[in-house]
Amino acid sequence: MSDVTDWKAPPGSQLERLLGLAxxxxxxxxxxxxxxxxxxxxxxxxxxxxxxxxxxxxxxxxxxxxxxxxxxxxxxxxxxxxxxxxxxxxxxxxxxxxxxxxxxxxxxxxxxxxxxxxxxxxxxxxxTERRMSHVFIIDVPTYPKPLLVTDAAINIAPDLATKRDIVQNAIDCARAMGVERPKVAILAAVETVNPKMTATLDAAALCKMADRGQIVGGALDGPLAFDNAISREAAEAKHIVSDVAGDADILLVPDIESGNMLAKQLFYLARAQSAGIVMGxxxxxxxxxxxxxxxxxxxxxxxxxxxxxxxxxxxxx
CATH class of the missing domain: 3.40.50.10950 (Rossmann fold)
Structure with a gap:
């Protein structure tokens, strides 16, 4: 068995910070x-x-x-x-x-x-009264804080009600980690609402649900393309005015395929490390x-x- 004193986290690792919190x-x-x-x-x-x-x-x-x-x-x-x-x-x-x-x-x-x-x-x-969902807590070396990606493991093609639970589960997870008001970027291929793209319609509805108190504890924005969610420069280039864009804590993906591919690209191309947990x-x-x-x-x-x-x-x- 590996002794826990035998390994060292990379300097500044977000996963090491989690261990410190716990x-x-x-x-x-x-x-x-x-x-x-x-x-x-x-x-x-x-x-x-x-x-x-x-x-x-x-x-x-x-x-x-x-x-x-x-x-x-x-x-x-x-x-x-x-x-x-x-x-x-x-x-x-x-x-x-x-x-x-x-x-x-x-x-x-x-x-x-x-x-x-x-x-x-x-x-x-x-x-419980919520749907269960999986949350990846990812330490990306080029991102300044933990990045939560959900759901890339359980819900295959979530509808709006399921996405509401997925978002709330991820917010609860982030708050338990010490993020006071997690910023949730609801991902789609574009940053504008398009009636032909369900992910954009769901994003708009989720944001309004948060306005009405159906999702609590976080700040939501979407639809946002991936670059606008994690890069302030990309968001500014598209003239997006948002507290979430470019500074997301949580990425809500449209379905399990996109979430799984996103997470694994970060693991294998960006040398990211991750933790994972099922919430709900x-x-x-x-x-x-x-x-x-x-x-x-x-x-x-x-x-x-x-x-x-x-x-x-x-x-x-």
Whole structure:
């Protein structure tokens, strides 16, 4: 396992700043779902050593112990909830959150769909009155602050009502990270409303919803093209007068394809690093990936800690 003292974040890294924000509070009690391989166990232990989470391992005890032994990890001091298989582990994790015995969930060695299937169960899951959505918290070396991109992982082609929830989830995430009034840029291909382009119509409607108090806590503007959202020079060249343009904290993408491509372009072409979290359930959910580095995994835990402490959403009625 990588020791948390072995890595160093790049100077000025926004993800390192997140870790700093999360160091003072007590670690969040986290249900780690089906950690039956060395990678998921190591991730949980790294976060525990960093003081970010207090892990509760949920899954088949024999497989968890075998995985720990295979990579020489000591899990003797961790709480373990024995379940027969991954489906039961996901259900037990949800039960722990509903009972108050856990305040966050971390995905282990199971498919994301399998975990989310348990989370959205109408009776035994963690649904609230909001749609769940994924938020990437991205550290782009050429951008002066964290850039949140949503939703690039869960909602495929969100309608206006779903986009409203996606925006509110992202605002809540940013506020938990210490951004007092997040600036939300609603992306489209152009910066003017075009009746033939649904993304521009939705952008205009979302801005009016914010004016009417249907979205709270942030400043919205859109439609905005990507360049106008993150570059003051580009916004000024188009004569856009806006507090959001050129200084966005949050980028709302039109659909999952555009969001996924945008995020991955930043990762691979701009050497960006990211954390990720699912918002909108009764507890934050960390969907860690096998390709995530130590810093990304720890930063995801830091965001989950901050979101959990900011307050829990009410269950769906």
């Amino acid at each position: 160091r003072a509070p007590a670690p969040v009690r986290t249900a780690v779902v089906h950690p039956v391989d060395g990678l998921s166990l190591a991730g949980a232990l790294e976060a525990a050593q960093a003081g970010l989470i207090a892990p509760v391992l949920v899954g088949p005890a024999a497989k968890i112990h075998a995985a720990a032994k295979a990579v020489d990890l000591d899990i003797s001091g961790l709480e373990l909830r024995d379940t027969p298989h991954s489906h039961a582990a996901a259900a037990e994790a949800c039960a722990l959150v509903r009972s108050g015995a856990a305040a966050a969930i971390m995905k282990g060695a199971l498919h994301t769909d399998e975990l989310l299937e348990a989370v959205i169960h109408p009776a035994l899951g963690l649904r 359930a009764q507890a934050p959910i960390m969907l860690t990936s096998r390709s995530d580095g130590v810093l990304s995994r720890l930063a995801s835990c830091a965001v989950a800690l901050l979101v959990a402490q900011a307050g829990r959403l009410k269950p769906a009625r």
